[in-house]
Amino acid sequence: MKWTFNLMRVRGIEIKIHLTFLLILALGGFEWGRVHGAPGVAFGVLVMLALFACVTLHELGHSIAAQHYKIPVREIVLLPIGGVAMLGKLPEKPQQELVIAAAGPAVNVAIAAVLAIVGGPLVTLDGHGLVEGAAPAPSVATFLTWLLAANITLVVFNLIPAFPLDGGRMLRAVLAMATDYRRATVIAAGIGQAAAVGLGLLGVLSGNFILALIAVFIFFGAGMESFQAKAKTVLTTRRIGDAYNKHALTLNPNDRVSTAVDYILTSPSCSAAGCSGW
Ligand SMILES: [Zn+2]
Structure with a gap:
């Protein structure tokens, strides 16, 4: 992927950051800086870095599960919309796909549990200052509360049964246990696109354009997944003799x-x- 630079290497996996990722740091700094001045800028950037550390761990969860099944992982790319782990090939069995897809959100469940235990009484999940979109005063409690809420959001969002989200892959894996891979993908992609349309409408009606943008991303992601599955089926069911012109x-x-x-x-x-x- 262009416009990326290497950050580090974990278990042979190159972790890269896309340049546009800096936008999200700037956005965090701006949001908190507007209300709390220079300390707010530093806090906003710190919060975003912590969020993306959680996203990286989420992608490493997928990657390590994939490596467990001897599926090579080429790289993890961090984008403003989240992370992407590039697998060398698709999992062969539905059970493998289910485990690989579930491993990402499972990491965020673990992080949220640790934050809730460590944060203890400091963490107040009453949504104070979070729902209104305001930047609450920088403090350890704000940091822990915000990060806990972010991890819970990551779990809930990723479990939406829509491609290319983890929930969509998990749904396909479960469907593929009952029917063939291609049909499972078409059904799961259809559900994904319907969910994307719903999210998009919600985003537009509520004026949340980030949500609308994510919906567009899911819609086309679902279409791509369906296309790839069809291509994979053709490639695995056609013989060379079918492909060359006799x-x-x-x-x-x-x-x-x-x-x-x-x-x-x-x-x-x-x-x-x-x-x-x-
Ligand atoms: Zn994931």
Whole structure:
């Protein structure tokens, strides 16, 4: 992926940051800085860095589960919308996909549990200052509360059964245990696109354009997933013989044009309606 730079390497996996990721740091600094001045800027950036550390751990959860099944993980890229773990190939069995997809949100459940235990009485999940979108005063309690809320949000959001979210993959894996992979993907992608339309409407009606943007991302992600699954099915069910043209004509520079025309008119793979190609 272009515009990325390497951050570190964990278990042979390159962790990269996309340049646009800096936007999210700036946004955090701006939100808190507006209300609390310079200390607010530092706090906002710190909160965003902590959030993306949690996102990285989430992606590492997927990656380590994939490595467990001998699936190579090429890299993890951190984008403003979250992280992406690039797997070298798709999991073979639905059970493997289910475990790999669930491993990410499971990490955030663990982080949230640790934050709730460590934060203890400091953490107040009454949503004070969080729901109104205001930046509550920088403090350890704010930091822990915000991060706990963020991890819970990550779990809930990722479990929406819509591609390319983890919930969509988990749904496909469960469906694929009952039917074939292609049908499972088409059904799961359809549910994903319906969920995306719902989220998009919610985003537009409530004026939450980030939500609307995420909905667009999910909608096209679901379409891509469905396309990839169909392509995978074709590639695994077609033989090489199906793919190469048995009736190809080889011409040399001295041949007459009429040779090619005659061939086209008499070729068994062509008809008046056009050639049936692959
Ligand atoms: Zn995930």
